[in-house]
Amino acid sequence: MAVDEVSGESVGLDEVDTRTGWLLNLIACAGAELVARLWQPGTFDVLAAGRDQQGRKLPAQGHVAAARLGWTPCYPDGIYVPSRVTRVVTAQVTSTLRTLAYRDTAIGVLCSRFDSDTGRLAPATGSEVCVPSGFARGVCRQLAARSRRGEGTQATWLRITDLQGPPQIAALARLSAADRQLAQLTVAGGELVLTVKLPTCPAPAGRAQWRWVRLTAAIPEHLHGRPVTDWHLPSLVLDRGGVLWRCAGTEMVPAADPVAGTVAVGVDWSPSTLGAAALVAEGPNGLSSDFHGWTYDDRGLGVKLARLQTEGQMLHRKSARLRQLALSASPEVRDRLESKIAVLEAHRTAVGAKRRKINRELAFHFASQVTAYSVAAGAQLIAVEDLTTLETRSHGRVNNNRAAQSARRQAVVALAHTAAGVGIAVVSVPARGSSAWCPGCDEPLSRPGGYHSAWCVRCEVGGNRDHMAGINLAKRVLLGKTNVTRRRGQMPTVRVTEHAPVRRCRDKTSPTPRQPRHRRVRCSSPAMTERVGVNSNQSVPASQASMWDTVKPVAPQGVAGSRDTRTSVRSATAVADSMRST
Template structure:
């Protein structure tokens, strides 16, 4: 339920591509290929400086300073990464005779400090586990304080590393040292990008008028600029996606520059106002259970004066075969990884001429594996938002104010075999939660995390253990005489816990509200149907306007029927292009119309 008249700000992200580029000094049109080259030069400078600074700071003293949050004079470190790096004296180095503006240095230090601060928690967790590790038994002692708690999966992985190091130290006759993150792994490889939000107007600024975004940014005119004159301003024009035209956006933020196989990509962020939700006012909740067979299933519980009721008729998400496709791509990627690893072992002892051939094959395998990873990422994103859209529609039709999802930090995939465990562990559940929270906030519904333990094994009515009369996917309670699909029963438990603990939810910045205590109240089955019937969008029919030709007499024609399209993309109508392209990828031209904003101007 939403509070009438009250809204709260919310940030979200979107991507777009420039379709025109103009030199800010001369107002001359520039080709998009030239812009890609100049952006590549700047990203190469940022990537090299960031890698050098990360390798120089990869030591335990760095994480000690970040964990303490104090500089050399005892002052608290500021939140801005570039300000903290300047106060600590952590500045990057550039090649000799190369001029880089100080605002670009801000981008480098901000990205580096952000990565190190993220890994500071991991360093603290590894040190805590190392202090609680017993080399004699090879086990971890139970934590004594809340700060020593880490996820069990992470603890098991570190315990294996500690056991291996203790064995090697025992064979060498020395004591087992305390482990730090710098002992476990090397400096992380960072993504080559430029977060312009760390800079000010001297490097970049943005304006939005009439659904058109204009970014003015300084780019180098040479691969190794030697002076300030070789950094010139460029105005990049990009179209705002049509689905954002009617949203109450109050602020547009500087984007992040990324280069992919299609050219320059602007990863933008914006702030909008959405209806605020009151968790304590809702009487209906939807529970979403992550299923091993599909992405998720949902069920509804309603609070009435006589208690909690549910019809135990859940809804299962239909991924339209994309889950099978993701499993196939995952198996193919793992096969390529094993093959590349085997060729790497062979190349280590092969003659020079054979080693060169093997390295070429390894490069091809790595390229194929990277392409598979990119394809899996795209499918996972589309699958997550498609699932979120259908789940939010299901909750809105039921009048729910809360959507309870399983807490992913306490959810482990085990007991289903090696293949199924690995497949479920790599599913896009985190992306689905983020997409669900983003989509639900637009209609005033709040997504909360609830404890996952026992949701599929306990009865929502009496809280006793359920039986499996029909196999793994069925659940039944003979005492309450309720049951059905295992995932639907789990959804009822999740919705019950969301309703009972919604007034005790813990809110942390940057996270969904969390319910950490699983309370119980009997949920009785009602005869009336309380959950809505989810809509089933039909696929678009494939129409062909080409007239059929009359076959010659005596000739048997082979009739080829096109396969019907069956994917989540068929339910989305393509947006009509409303802008024209005024730039080219090769040669600057005069303004001319084009069919698409971004795709038509980039040669394949």
């Protein structure tokens, strides 16, 4: 519910959505204006140096750094915006520009090695900044497109402002960048109470048109038993259901000690599904595993994501083609084409929203399944592949694109969050050769059954390719648990790959995954009923009963509905004669 803080009157939720939309519109417009004004090479030079005009180090807070650099958004004449809303705008703009500062530096490094005639990059020297190969190919495509447009790449040092325009600013209000003069959050029982200033009109002219509104929302039931010690100010967005709060909370979890871990689960990112897991245990006789893994079942969400991705790409190609036609069309035809382009872009935005929602659901479902598997196995460590060095290749253009756009990063974040609640540490390990080398002898594996199979002739072990990769990843985290690198804001990482033989254990070590039965079908065996027809020697099973069956069989003619009445079986000759007569 929503209540006006001054008058105490109830405010309708539709009115709250409208006033929140006015606030987000002010933030988005001011942010777009500020980004367009700062979209120049000097801005990225300052961010890359990390120093202000006096040579002082820029603070980590975005709004403080923007205030020190003099970055202030401009509002239309006659509109009053509180200074705390300006903080929200500058914090969002500064974080976006800081993210693009790395891309600006990488573009400058790669353009000096780009050959416009061949469209390829020259080999890198040892003194250059290391750029991931996937990122380098994306920049190479941008440089090739610039060369095809006739703009050329004669400059020895291009900037990001030369290749692309300023980014869009999302309609998002990060209230954590402000203080109590804009928003306050309190907890009362099982409810969160947010008191925030909202405008009363689209263009507020003074302070009187900014009023306090008290919003109350219930804490979700799955968080009632969690040891949450503090709730932080949320980010406000608008979706189809109205105002959405994205809250962060501080929760006390058991501390995870990677050094003391003796059982590890390795998670391999698979091109066929999101991931697969396998178990390795460390004992007095060394490392052992039963070479039986577990494969994640995405419940068909991967097929839906592939369909939505194909649909989004089709909409993008069609809108791009219509833009090309609109350049040389008459004014009347151009207006019709622009209206069609607007419709296509709206559909593409809706498809993107569906994909984001499914990706988040898929990531947290995968995290819960892997965490449950690790808890059942008694594991203390979960090893995941390092995504910065992982790249999909040799699966075809379509499959490579689908794998590259999968929710792996979200799945890692969700897995680290879910596993921390049960005291399991998630560590990133090198990905190179995990599915190509044998865990026992460290020799190349053969593929007797195709891509998804793996077999070692020397050790006489094998199985699924993803399960073998999971064993290698779990082995690497157990061997490198004493050399874990920790950086603030990043996941613990093992950077050195070590080898030790993993022997095959005859005892069962990995847990048996649950096999959920479809609740709509009964478990009873089907009964055999006699076939009524030409050949009565064959029998067919009856259809499986379901609780969702609502269509009742029609009673035969002349039967009042009694279950004791038996119908006479017609002979095959009579049936054939009736068919001939018709």
